[in-house]
Every structure is written in structure tokens, then in C-alpha cells.
Amino acid sequence: MADDIKISIEEVEHIAELARIELSVKEVEKFAGELSDVLGYIEQLKEADTKGVKLVSQVTGLVNVLRDDVVNSSDEDTRNTMIDNFPDKDGEYIKVKQVM
């Protein structure tokens, strides 16, 4: 381990809220420990000299791959399978709970 990083229970709860994921009390405690360990290990990146390093956004060198903005329709079968996958629906529409 490079450095000791301590992720608090409150921080884990905050991250879980950002990720919109519900964790049990037990999971929060477990992740506080595990995330601290992993982040402690990752701290060693600090020693890498990255002054003036240019970011590489695409390793094989592609830039701005464009296509025409055209909608292609799908067949009935594809469409129905997608609709069948909706957890909750009203006819062919996805149904969701109230936002607030």
C-alpha cells in the first residue's frame, strides 16, 4: 500500500446517492474498507511524472467518426421483443413512477 486513504461511511453514502444505488448498512461498512484499500493502492499513480503529457482519447488514432443522422426503422419482431422487455408498460409505452 502506498498511502493510507480513509473513505468514511458518510462518503460511501454520498457516492451511493450519486450512483443512485441503495446499499445496506453492512454494504456501506464493507465498501468503506474496500474502497479505502483500492484507493490506497491506486495512490502510487501520484508518483508518475505526467507533466506536459497529452491525453490520448482514442488509442488507434480515430478522430470524429461521423454518419448521417437518419433513423432506420426496425422490424415488428425486434420492436415487440423490446416492448416485452419493459418492466412496466401501458400498451406500447414504458410506464414509470412519479418523479417526486
Added chain:
Amino acid sequence: MKLNELNIAEACEGLRGKKFSAVELTKAYLDRIDQTDEKIKSFITVTKDLAIEQAEDADKKIKSGDVDNNPLLGIPCSVKDVINTKGVSTTAASNILKNYIPAYDATLISRLKKDGMVMLGKVNCDAFAHGASTENSDFFTSHNPWDLDRVPGGSSGGSASSVSADQCLYSIGTDTGGSIRQPASFCNLVGLKPTYGRISRYGLISMTSSTDCPSIVAKRVNDVAIVLNKIAGKDERDSTSSENKVDNYQEFLKDENIKGMKIGIPQEYFVEGLNVEIKKAVENAVAKFESLGAEIVQMSLPHTKYAVPTYYIITPSEISSNLARFDGIRFGYSAINDDSVEAKNLSEIYCKSKGKGFGSEAKRRIMLGTYALSSGYYDAYYLKAQKVRALIKKDFDEAFEKVDVIITPTAPSVAFKIGEHSKSPLEMYMEDIFLSAVSLAGLPCVSVPCGFAKPSDGKNEIPIGMQIIGKYFDEKNILRLASVYEKNTDWHNIKPEFK
């Protein structure tokens, strides 16, 4: 002749020569799955009816002589369960997608279908491909045919175990940070991770979009070359897929002259912690290449030690974004249909669907990634990791000005026991030590069998693999070198005692 011990070229020849039909071949594999999968546990779904139907179609084509340039016609395979198959359950080995039926095929699947594939079923992996052993599967752990107490590797463990146990002729997996190479090395198989963008990612359940690569595992180098030829190439539906010409890989394998080929040996991959027998096996392989006329160049990839920490920032970051789509609204498990869960509003549906649907490792990575990308930490973690990634790529770019290929061990140890690393996530992440750099750089790499070692806690000798890393889109030369090695050694002919 045992039908399930053939390689692709032999099976293809048998089919064309009418020694057996595609239905007979397929049934032989389905029977084998029936007999062995209780112990090996490769398959999540066996698509028996579909396989027979596809085999019947193949037989019709063979009968009518409609077989042009179609070596995969009627050849049974398995597919990792993170690859979408239309109408066939695709779970990513996760509870959250347990009941998911894709409405479309991944591009590589539609290409294989066009070529007459026979799909025997969908195979196990770590859930969402997060892991190195299949122990993170939400369903079960697959077993290594060389020693049933050990893992087959991962995440494409079911792909490797299915090929190794003679349950299929080849398998399509994925490799994001080593997930085809490591299981290939653990199971005495050939595993190819092509260049990033060589095979379309369309239809993969995304993990780390900037390193995900559909990959191939098979018994012979030539088999891998055959499959790669069929699935590589530009796809309009994946903007990161490459326009680069797809070589006729099989043709290149015919050239066995490697005189003057420059092979780089990076010192950072032969350090303390590397199993001595693995070190010896790879050194012997290198000596073999030297005796065949290759030139060995000792070299350095100085940023190697940063590969795993860089990978474990970039990967969880991309995962936290990619897995956000499993929110219980459009597909997969939803709290809304679960009577045991109470959710009052939309936000609670999101939180509870993910909370109940995802397993530990997916949650861990979502949390880690969300943290690394969150306000105040982005520069220190994600941005820093992206810069180090550029340095890792630069190491390789500079090395490939001096050498043609680079050889390293695939893994620092042989297949480990089920449960051995499962207590500590960090210990499992260290499995990627020789694998991540290649993935971060997006280079092609093939793992090939190069020996055996008896682990201190085991009774059997189990396989060792080495990886051959190539220049961007130079799959032809790494496969050629792998093939030359195969022709000059016998490791690939040794089979597990498992019956």
C-alpha cells in the same frame, strides 16, 4: 475419430468430405455437454433446438455445394453471455439481466450466422465480465478441466472451460483487461485479443468501452485465424471499429520463416513474484524462437507498474457510466415487479433496482468509478489515470520502433484454487498485472500454451501461457509467430485427464 476432439480445420474437412454431418457433429457436442457440464459448469443456457436447427441448415448447404469460403459452416461454438443473441437469453451472468431477451444480435453474431454458425449455448463469466475467475458470476463458478478444484480463469472462464472440456470447437468471449488471454493460459488454449476496434463491439454488454474487445478462444492458432477472418472489420454500428483492411490471416500462417524477426523481452515482466516455472517456460519459448532465427532484444516498458492502478481507475469509471442504464425502467430486473420491495417514486425504483439487482463486484466498481469521477476527485484520479495511460501507450509505441513483437508471460501464476483470492478484491485485481497494459494501449495480443507447472498446493501439472503482443492491427504477425511456435512444440496436444 472422436468428433469432440477435432479442431476447426479438421471438422471443416470432415463435413466437406461427408465423413459426418453437421447434425452428427452438433449432437456429439450436445451429448458431451450433457455428460460433463454438471462438473465443469461452462453453460448458463444450452440452445439445443437452435443448434440442431442451425446444423440442419448447414447440412443443406453442404449437400447443395453452397460452401464457398465458409470454413465455419456447421461448426459448433459457445458464446460468452455478455454478447447479445437475438431471442436467446443474455444474462451477463448477472441477476439483474437474468430474464433479459435481446431484440437484436451483436454484429459479430450476425456475421457468424451468415457464415452458418452453430451456437450450442451461452457460457458463464464473471458478472458483467468483472473478474478473473468466474467466481463473480451471480449464478455459479465454472471449473478448470485440468483440476476441478481450480478456476478456469476469467472473466471469459466459461468460454475457456467449454473449449478445454471438448464441449465446443471455439468460443467467442471478450477481453477488456485480460479476460480471454488469462483463461486461455489457464486452460492450455489459444486466446486472441485483437486490436481495439478490429472486431465490432456492437451488441456487447459494455463494460469499459475504451478497452472492450470481442475475443476468440480455440484449440489451435489456425482456428483463431479462421474465426477472426470472419468477424473482423468495419461496422457502421460501432464508430470505433476500424476501416483498416482485414488480412487473410490463415494465408499468413503458411509463412514459417521468422528469421530476423525482432522479439522484445521487457524486463518489467520478469520480476520477483513471477512463478519460477512460468519464467523458465517463457524463457525456453524465447530460446526456441532464437533457434529458429528470430533476434531477441532485451528492452524496457518503464510504466508497466502503473498499468494495474491506471486500469482500476479507468475501468470502474467507464463501468459507473455504462451500468447506469440498468435502472429498472427499460429492461432487466426492476423493483417495480418485486412485491418484496416498496418503492414510492422514480428515484427509489432506480436505487432499489440497482441495489437488489447488482452483485458485489458490480457495486464495488460502480462505487469506485462514481468516486473517481465525482466533483473534486476527477483531476486526481481519472485525469491522472488517462495521462498515465498515454505514457503506457507511448512505452509500446517507442518499443515497436525497435521490435516486431513483444513476448511476456500471460499470468504471474498458474490457475488458482476456487476461493483462494475471493476474500480480497485487490488480490484478484493483481491477477491483471501482465494483462492491463496491453488493454490500455489497445494492442493485439495472443496467449499460447508454452508449458506446464505443478502448483505447490496441487496434485496435477497445469498449463502455462505466454502472450505475444503485436503492433496495432498486426494480428497477422502475432498469429504467425504463435503458429510457428505451435508447429515446433507439443504443448497444445496435451489434453486434460478429465473425461
